[in-house]
Every structure is written in structure tokens, then in C-alpha cells.
Amino acid sequence: MDYGQRNVYIFTFLSFFSAFSLFFSTFNFQLSTFYYLCAVILSSHPTMRFSMTPATYDLASEAVDLLKRLIATPRTSRDEGAAADLFARFIEEKGFQVHREANNLWTIADGYDSARPTLLLNAHLDTVRPVSGWMRDPFVPVVEGDRLYGLGANDDGASLVSLFAAFRVLARRPQAYNLVFLASAEEEVSGRDGVARAMAQLPPIDVALVGEPTGMQPAIAEKGLMVLDVTAKGRAGHAARDEGVNAIYLALPDIEWFRTFRFPKVSDLLGPVRMSVTVINAGTQHNVVPDRCTFTVDVRSNECYTNQELFDIITSSVSSEVAARSFRLGSSHIDISHPLVARALSLGPTVDGQPRAPFGSPTLSDQALMPWPSMKMGPGQSARSHTADEFIRLPEIQTAIDDYIQMLDGLTFSSRFYQKRA
Numbered sequence: 001m002d003y004g005q006r007n008v009y010i011f012t013f014l015s016f017f018s019a020f021s022l023f024f025s026t027f028n029f030q031l032s033t034f035y036y037l038c039a040v041i042l043s044s045h046p047t048m049r050f051s052m053t054p055a056t057y058d059l060a061s062e063a064v065d066l067l068k069r070l071i072a073t074p075r076t077s078r079d080e081g082a083a084a085d086l087f088a089r090f091i092e093e094k095g096f097q098v099h100r101e102a103n104n105l106w107t108i109a110d111g112y113d114s115a116r117p118t119l120l121l122n123a124h125l126d127t128v129r130p131v132s133g134w135m136r137d138p139f140v141p142v143v144e145g146d147r148l149y150g151l152g153a154n155d156d157g158a159s160l161v162s163l164f165a166a167f168r169v170l171a172r173r174p175q176a177y178n179l180v181f182l183a184s185a186e187e188e189v190s191g192r193d194g195v196a197r198a199m200a201q202l203p204p205i206d207v208a209l210v211g212e213p214t215g216m217q218p219a220i221a222e223k224g225l226m227v228l229d230v231t232a233k234g235r236a237g238h239a240a241r242d243e244g245v246n247a248i249y250l251a252l253p254d255i256e257w258f259r260t261f262r263f264p265k266v267s268d269l270l271g272p273v274r275m276s277v278t279v280i281n282a283g284t285q286h287n288v289v290p291d292r293c294t295f296t297v298d299v300r301s302n303e304c305y306t307n308q309e310l311f312d313i314i315t316s317s318v319s320s321e322v323a324a325r326s327f328r329l330g331s332s333h334i335d336i337s338h339p340l341v342a343r344a345l346s347l348g349p350t351v352d353g354q355p356r357a358p359f360g361s362p363t364l365s366d367q368a369l370m371p372w373p374s375m376k377m378g379p380g381q382s383a384r385s386h387t388a389d390e391f392i393r394l395p396e397i398q399t400a401i402d403d404y405i406q407m408l409d410g411l412t413f414s415s416r417f418y419q420k421r422a
């Protein structure tokens with residue numbers, strides 16, 4: 001029995017009681033109205049609906065149980081094999097067919113029809129390595145109060161198990177879209193064997209919901225990343241004879257440019273593009289004028305620019321040689337008018353009592369590698385990720401499942417209508 005049916009039962013029972021009391025209390029309208037109101041409130045109020053719903057409760061407890069088993073299965077990036085095995089078994093036990101490419105797993109809801117648009121639900125399986133400072137064993141799931149502690153409990157285990165719980169419900173109900181669930185690997189290292197490898201085998205996707213800890217707030221833009229290796233080339237010489245061309249001095253005006261230049265287009269959601277010189281190397285010994293000075297620049301893009309556009313502006317402004325390690329990790333964005341965003345904003349307050357508000361996220365996720373529009377939203381808090389004694393609050397998982405179902409059940413959106421900025 002799912003919770004939609006459960007509500008129908010509550011409503012029917014209390015409505016019947018209402019009519020019954022009307023009849024037997026010689027038409028006592030007050031009492032009858034009272035029962036009728038109870039029927040309406042109990043069957044429609046979202047929080048009441050949650051606490052009254054054994055099906056969602058079972059889903060949540062199974063999700064938490066799965067998360068505990070995942071925590072106990074070390075799954076750092078590029079080493080997710082055992083966790084992928086475990087999760088694949090769980091998906092099969094729940095009656096879905098699993099596809100696997102490296103350590104990426106996906107499943108497609110029955111009734112796939114290429115004429116309909118497709119929604120992808122995605123969260124990542126891998127974790128970073130535990131930082132020093134854990135007071136607990138990061139691989140032993142421990143519940144204290146309403147908190148579940150363990151490595152990857154927040155990033156990204158809670159989103160992973162909550163999205164799959166929602167998938168189980170949504171896949172059993174008729175929807176106007178195709179539904180795909182993907183657990184991706186190597187997210188924390190943006191690895192080649194992660195989401196990019198799975199994407200090549202997925203059916204065409206129109207929009208994605210990426211579960212990452214955002215306190216169940218919809219992130220509708222995400223910063224991109226480009227790392228630059230910059231080299232100023234001079235000519236070596238003896239320091240005592242004022243020979244050569246000092247590469248450090250050549251690099252200085254370029255470093256100053258990176259420090260002070262402001263890209264003109266500023267995003268409402270993500271602010272300006274930020275550039276930071278983070279590593280510098282030059283010189284071998286005190287009496288040799290260095291012929292090379294290399295430095296690294298970390299560039300965090302907003303959705304107003306592609307990485308290629310930023311690169312072109314940079315290379316035309318500095319005299320040093322510039323090489324980008326990759327253009328893969330672009331900024332991502334979804335139109336605020338997309339029905340997926342609208343549905344998210346129509347949910348009631350979060351479990352922390354916050355009203356839903358779209359925002360721009362400074363952290364990178366698999367969204368960077370997705371060519372289609374995507375929204376990021378999941379249980380937990382970004383500030384808890386990659387920290388010692390990482391935890392998720394159990395009510396965060398329970399309400400996330402409920403939110404995801406409410407948000408996605410009956411959703412309609414157009415096929416490939418909203419394109420990502422070229």
C-alpha cells in the first residue's frame with residue numbers, strides 16, 4: 001500500500017464516520033462537520049501525511065539501513081567496486097534491472113518510450129578519503145540521537161538512498177516521462193570512469209535532478225572549474241653579471257593581472273568569475289637568473305561564460321604561456337521557469353523550517369559533466385561534506401524521500417525544450 005492509497009483510506013473512513021454521526025446523532029451537524037474536517041486535514045496535510053504513512057516509513061527505514069551498509073563498505077573514488085556490488089544487489093532485490101559500466105549503476109523504469117521526455121535521477125556512490133580528526137570510526141555507522149555518523153553519510157549517501165527510494169515509488173506509478181536512476185562513481189575526482197562513462201550509454205536525457213547535500217534547497221546554477229598552468233619564459237644567466245632575462249619578473253605583471261582583473265559579466269546567482277593564483281615555482285639557486293617561472297591559477301566560472309570563452313580572454317590579456325588542464329568542468333544552469341524548479345519551489349518549508357529558495361552553488365558536482373539542464377537538490381548540508389564526524393540527520397532522509405516523491409509524481413515537462421547554454 002502506498003501513501004496515496006493510505007490517504008484515500010483515511011479520507012473514506014472518516015467521511016463515512018462523518019455521515020454516520022450525522023445520521024445517528026439526529027443530524028448533529030457540528031459533530032459531523034468535525035469528522036469531515038478531520039478527514040480532509042488528515043488526508044491532505046503533508047506532514048500529517050508523512051507521519052501517517054507506513055509505506056513511506058518503510059521506504060525510509062530501508063533507505064537508512066542501506067546507507068548504514070554503504071558506510072560499512074569503504075568506497076573512496078576509483079575503489080567503489082564492493083559498494084557498487086552491494087547497491088546493485090539492492091536494486092535487483094527491489095525488482096529492477098541493473099545496468100553497470102565500470103562502477104556506475106543505472107536502472108530504467110518500465111515502460112520506456114522514446115517519444116516521452118526523460119528525467120535522470122543521479123547521486124554519487126564514492127566518497128573522499130576520511131580526513132584526520134575523526135573521533136569515530138568513519139566506516140562504522142553509528143546512530144546517536146537522530147544523527148547517523150559515517151563517511152559519506154551526508155555526501156552523498158543520503159541523497160543516493162533517498163533518490164532511489166523515490167525512484168521505487170515513482171517507477172510503479174504512471175508518469176508522463178521516462179525515469180532513469182544513476183548511481184555514479186568517481187564524482188569526487190571528476191574521474192573518466194565516472195558519470196561521463198555511464199552517460200554514453202544512457203538513453204537521451206532531457207533534465208537531471210542531482211542529489212547533493214543542499215538542505216533540500218534547489219540549486220539552479222553551479223560554478224564550473226578550470227585549472228590553468230601558466231609559464232613565463234625568460235633566459236638564464238649569472239646573477240652577478242646582470243645577464244639573462246628573469247622569468248620571475250616576467251611573471252609578475254601577469255600574476256598582478258590575475259589578481260586584479262574582473263570579468264565584466266556577473267551572475268545574479270553565482271557572482272563574478274573568481275581567479276586565484278595558488279601555486280608558484282621558479283629558480284634553482286641563488287646565483288642563477290631563472291629562465292622559467294610557472295604558476296597555477298584556479299578559475300571558478302559562472303554560467304555567463306564557457307571555460308573556452310574565459311580561456312580566450314585570459315590568453316589575449318597575459319604575455320605568459322597559458323595551458324588549461326581541461327575545459328570539461330563547465331558551469332551549469334537550469335532555467336528558473338523549468339517545471340522541475342517550479343515543483344521544487346512549491347514544496348512546503350524544509351525539515352529545518354526554511355522556505356524553499358533557488359540559489360547558486362559554489363561547489364562542483366557531476367552536473368559539470370552533464371550536457372543537459374540539471375538541478376541540484378538533496379538532504380544534508382554542504383558544510384558537513386568532507387569533514388570529520390560527517391553525519392546525516394535521519395529526519396532529513398525521511399523528508400527528502402517525501403519531498404522527492406511529491407515533487408516528481410505527475411511532473412510534466414517538454415522534451416529537450418530547455419537547452420543548456422551553448
Ligand SMILES: [Zn+2]
Binds near residue numbers: 124156187212
Ligand atoms: Zn558530493
